Amino acid sequence: MNYISTRGGGDCLSAAGAIKQGIAHDGGLFMPEILPDLDSQDIAELCEISYPERAAYILSRFLTDYSWEELLEDCASAYSPERFVGGAAPIHKLSDNIFSLELWHGPTSAFKDMALQIMPKLLSRALKMTNETRLAYILVATSGDTGKAALEGYRDVPGVKIMVFYPVDGVSRVQKLQMATQTGDNVAVCAIRGNFDDAQNGVKEIFGDVEFGKQLEDRGVFLSSANSINWGRLVPQIVYYVSAYCDLINSGEIYAGEKINVTVPTGNFGNIFAAFLAKQMGLPINRLVCASNRNNILTDFLETGTYDRNREFYTTMSPSMDILISSNLERLLYTLGGSKLTTRLMKQLSTDGKYTIPADLKQAIDAHFTGLYCDEANTALEIKRTFCDDGYLVDTHTAVGLNCAKQYIEHNHDGLKMLVASTASPYKFASDVYKSITGSQPADELSALNELSELTKTEIPYPLSGIDKRAIRFDKVIDKVDMREALISTL
Numbered sequence: 388m389n390y391i392s393t394r395g396g397g398d399c400l401s402a403a404g405a406i407k408q409g410i411a412h413d414g415g416l417f418m419p420e421i422l423p424d425l426d427s428q429d430i431a432e433l434c435e436i437s438y439p440e441r442a443a444y445i446l447s448r449f450l451t452d453y454s455w456e457e458l459l460e461d462c463a464s465a466y467s468p469e470r471f472v473g474g475a476a477p478i479h480k481l482s483d484n485i486f487s488l489e490l491w492h493g494p495t496s497a498f499k500d501m502a503l504q505i506m507p508k509l510l511s512r513a514l515k516m517t518n519e520t521r522l523a524y525i526l527v528a529t530s531g532d533t534g535k536a537a538l539e540g541y542r543d544v545p546g547v548k549i550m551v552f553y554p555v556d557g558v559s560r561v562q563k564l565q566m567a568t569q570t571g572d573n574v575a576v577c578a579i580r581g582n583f584d585d586a587q588n589g590v591k592e593i594f595g596d597v598e599f600g601k602q603l604e605d606r607g608v609f610l611s612s613a614n615s616i617n618w619g620r621l622v623p624q625i626v627y628y629v630s631a632y633c634d635l636i637n638s639g640e641i642y643a644g645e646k647i648n649v650t651v652p653t654g655n656f657g658n659i660f661a662a663f664l665a666k667q668m669g670l671p672i673n674r675l676v677c678a679s680n681r682n683n684i685l686t687d688f689l690e691t692g693t694y695d696r697n698r699e700f701y702t703t704m705s706p707s708m709d710i711l712i713s714s715n716l717e718r719l720l721y722t723l724g725g726s727k728l729t730t731r732l733m734k735q736l737s738t739d740g741k742y743t744i745p746a747d748l749k750q751a752i753d754a755h756f757t758g759l760y761c762d763e764a765n766t767a768l769e770i771k772r773t774f775c776d777d778g779y780l781v782d783t784h785t786a787v788g789l790n791c792a793k794q795y796i797e798h799n800h801d802g803l804k805m806l807v808a809s810t811a812s813p814y815k816f817a818s819d820v821y822k823s824i825t826g827s828q829p830a831d832e833l834s835a836l837n838e839l840s841e842l843t844k845t846e847i848p849y850p851l852s853g854i855d856k857r858a859i860r861f862d863k864v865i866d867k868v869d870m871r872e873a874l875i876s877t878l
């Protein structure tokens with residue numbers, strides 16, 4: 388199966404080529420030329436097998452240049468019970484018609500693990516398949532979660548090295564400890580004096596520095612990114628929607644072929660786009676509810692057809708959804724509107740910061756998506772209500788999703804079961820979760836973990852427990868101008 392650009396440029400690559408290259412030469416994102424289909428027979432067969440086997444099957448339909456044995460081996464180790472304690476993507480039944488799909492049982496307690504545990508293995512194989520002899524150096528600037536998930540994913544993967552830069556005062560204490568104690572022989576972490584933009588701009592400058600690129604080339608190294616627009620991060624996300632559907636059949640909650648609705652707390656539009664792809668392949672999904680926090684640019688877009696990033700940016704307690712440019716939306720525009728239109732709209736976005744889609748594209752999007760949002764007060768209320776009424780503890784992002792799911796159900800009496808993507812462990816955002824339930828602020832972030840555990844009689848997940856007792860491996864703080872030197876010093 389070939390991969391082409393959403394902007395219609397000449398790139399036409401194998402899956403391995405697309406995963407290695409990351410972004411198309413014309414600035415577009417890679418998409419498969421055709422979507423494989425999933426019929427009722429396929430779903431029936433998937434019901435009978437384990438999560439890693441389901442994952443290998445879905446991946447094999449897209450990554451046709453990878454062998455079945457390779458995919459099965461990689462999926463088995465990525466989604467092993469040691470890495471995903473309690474299952475890869477288990478479902479928790481919240482009420483008669485609402486089900487929480489828990490995507491945070493991986494090594495960093497957030498849903499990014501679902502993709503970042505497998506994608507580095509896919510990249511490593513892509514390097515081999517394309518006869519790459521150079522070392523791939525993954526460069527990441529992070530405001531917290533992605534950096535840790537990338538470190539865990541790329542740790543000890545052959546042919547790859549990873550460096551994560553984070554702003555010294557821009558991440559939480561738990562996040563800092565998570566990264567500073569990272570294990571693995573091919574990993575490095577460095578704090579930057581400044582904020583997240585400084586770290587990100589520093590990384591962007593390095594990617595654009597031709598002279599530095601040559602220096603690395605001489606050492607047999609090329610730079611690569613772990614960015615969420617890479618196809619290798621998107622395709623593993625289709626798996627858990629298909630898997631959840633199978634689990635709902637197996638537990639007798641739905642009959643085979645019954646339609647369900649899906650709600651996804653959304654930032655970059657990657658997770659919900661994966662659900663859309665599952666729907667396009669044939670998974671019986673009725674509507675996709677795109678849940679936003681106070682940064683509700685997508686809610687406005689889905690309602691009006693105008694995407695306008697010229698607006699205030701809010702810092703919320705669901706920081707992974709604090710995004711004004713949802714990169715993966717480009718893939719939706721392409722799928723339903725074609726590459727010519729997508730190219731024009733993306734150009735408008737970069738020059739004017741906004742665009743309006745034509746009526747027929749709006750209608751096509753309306754046929755699948757509903758956009759809703761939840762503000763800060765209601766997010767806190769949802770956490771409290773879900774814990775007190777349903778005995779279920781959710782994080783701030785999942786609470787946004789749950790609230791929007793309930794709004795949808797209130798206004799649309801379609802009687803269908805609702806699957807809500809739960810994207811982080813409540814312990815990942817322990818302070819805000821604790822405060823939402825009790826109304827009082829814990830002493831600090833580390834003690835919040837224990838206080839939340841005592842209050843709710845639930846266990847701190849293994850990636851976060853005892854984090855203050857692990858050995859610090861990386862404590863370097865540098866200036867932005869010294870980032871290149873820091874990289875070179877690891878070679």
Ligand SMILES: *Cc1c(COP(=O)(O)O)cnc(C)c1O
Binds near residue numbers: 653654656658708810
């Ligand atoms: C990344 C993230 C999201 C948003 O997912 P997108 O694919 O960017 O839409 C939601 N919740 C959590 C906890 C995340 O880490």
